Amino acid sequence: SGVKILVNMTLCQVTVFLFALLPLSLNGQDPFAWLYGLQGQRYYSDSLQTNTNGGECPDECDCPPTFPIAMYCDGRGLTVMPTVPSHVKYLYLQNNGITAVPDSALNNATSLVWLMMHNNQLTSEAIGKKVRFGALEGLERFYLQHNNLTSIPPNLPRSLRDLRINHNRIEKVMFGMDNLTILYLHDNAVTDMSSSLQSLKSLTLLDISSNKLTKVPKELPEQLHQLYLDSNSIDSLPEDFLGHLTQLQYIRMAHNQLTDKGIPPNTFNVTGLVELDLSFNKLERIPLVSTTLQHLYLQANQIKEFTLGSFCSVVDVTSFSKLQTLRMDGNEISREDIPSEASLCLRQASSIEV
Template sequence: MNLNMGILSQSIFHLLWAALVVCQYEDYDFEDDYEEPDQQTPYYFNPNTQAEVPRFPFPVECARECFCPPAFPLSMYCDHRKLKTIPNIPSHVQQLYLQNNAIEAVPAAPFTNVTFVREINLSYNKIKFHMIDQGVFAKLSSLVQLYLQHNELEEFPFPLPSSLERLLLGFNKISRLPGDALEGLPNITTLDLCSNLLDDSVLQDRPFSNMKNLMQLNLCNNKLQTMPPGLPPSLMHLSLENNSISYIPENYFHRLPNIIALRMSHNNLQDVPRNTFNLPNLLELNLGHNKLKQVFYIPRSLQHLYIEGNELENINVTLMCPTLDPLNIHQLTYIRVDQNKLTSPISSYAFFCFPLIRTIYYGEQNVTLNKPTRLRTPVFRRFLTPEEYQEAEDNHETHSQDTEEDHEAQDNNYFYPYFH
């Protein structure tokens, strides 16, 4: 009888332990937006690629400088602790959070026993390229997410494991991409290189061309003067804001049919070939704060168009929409045209071409040198219920009270809306 009870108790213990491990993924809200630097971008675990979980009894070891919550036994939180070195990492850890510290180096010793780690966040530290031990990341064969933004890296931190899927390197000092730096990374889907020191010479060797699964590439806030060459056809989101790009070759996007969102605000574009953006899947196009004097063809898939802060004196709707097709209507719902040189609203023909349009934001126009002027209405809205209209009015009043810093922060938030 005692033997049976012992076996029963042991079985119940094993079941409870298994439920605890499973629930740590079920309880975590992977839908949380990427808002604060110390929040983690949601990652959806693929059961076919997830690393094997150690067998019970489950280890409870945790570095004394860190916190290992019982509800998340595979995670170790060492963030915001003024650490200058990386503590020893227990072998069972799968998520390691070391952001917002004063760490300057990544030695191999703390990772000696690491086997299952899938995510490492080392953002907001003081790490330099030459202070990363050779191959320290490459040996982590289960690693899928690596966060190194807001450090002092002068060079791409290679070699890296082939398992890697998301690599964030924004806000560093990277000015070089060695020829083999991106080789052996077939699973990368997201690569963030915003706010570095990359120029055209760095991209001459087409470093991204062999990244067959790359879906999001962020190159904003660099020193580019031309469009990056050799981008893979898998690309869906491209961010090139705050560079010095002045021209887009006419057939540049023919090899990128899957582009959904393109952001090129704050560049030096003066003219865009008419059919440049004839892309079947394009939903968002942001060309704000360039030097455009004329509009261009709008693909039927496009929903949001931002062309504020240019030098447009009129909006030629026939260039945007040369033909009408009742069976394949344009999906455009929002267009922003403030801070141009418009003296009259967009032609009413626009509402035949774009029957779904809900908002045209005119704002202030730069018609005179020193005195911005408004059209008859700063915002045109249609097809709104009374509740939607009131909500839009409330939002517009809030928007009118935004400070310059608010607008600058919004412009620099290059993650939105790609991570939402």
């Protein structure tokens, strides 16, 4: 009988355990669905406003019990930052009218991993000089796009991997984050980056399009995979521009002032490059490119001749261009200017527009 009692007790314990799991797995629902699908919804139940870790959730925010380390304050019409409990890792403050970050705003928020503050009214002057960004040792994503910042907040933590600060009014930049892999800095007012990127040794994506640059930044990080420089005023490229950027696959430099004279020979004749966009510049010739390039955009230049040698130095069964897309519309050539040998050299091209 003692054995039966023990078995029954064990079965009861298992049953209680399974019922405890049921809310998490019912209908296959991911318990982390709050993170993706329930942001922005408003819940008024008292049980949702008190975190299971014992931290109080501000009345103006939501702290779902199924994802207690997240705090949703997005799109609430806030003008000031709410109090952040110390256990919160994912803080959503975007789409509000927040104008300032007080000195003590993040003192308790040392567990933050994501900090979303995009689409607010922040100014650099209203970010307290004593804000402890550096104390956020686990912060990985910091989104500040679409604010009114004129400089990048100081003392950002080295843990940062993804910084989005585009669509502001930033003129000068300085970085010290050697783990940063993604930097969105486009649509600002940067005129010169000098060697400010030198410390970003892990950077793989750099978008500094739509600024006021007149030259390519010096000492670009060697790990770059994507480089976007569109819509600046760059008229020339440095010697050995891509010499040390062996990982680079995507370059976009549309809407600049590039001329043939400003591009050193063989600049783009490098293996590994997948896409090159030089549209809306002042080129008169097709630059020499590698046979491994797959997508080339040259529309809206002043090109007067279709030079097949730019794509293939030799044409035979084993030697031909891997180009799939070639756009040359908006230049000073027509389809009749394409030599007949192009069908051999550009045999993989599915689209050629002139």
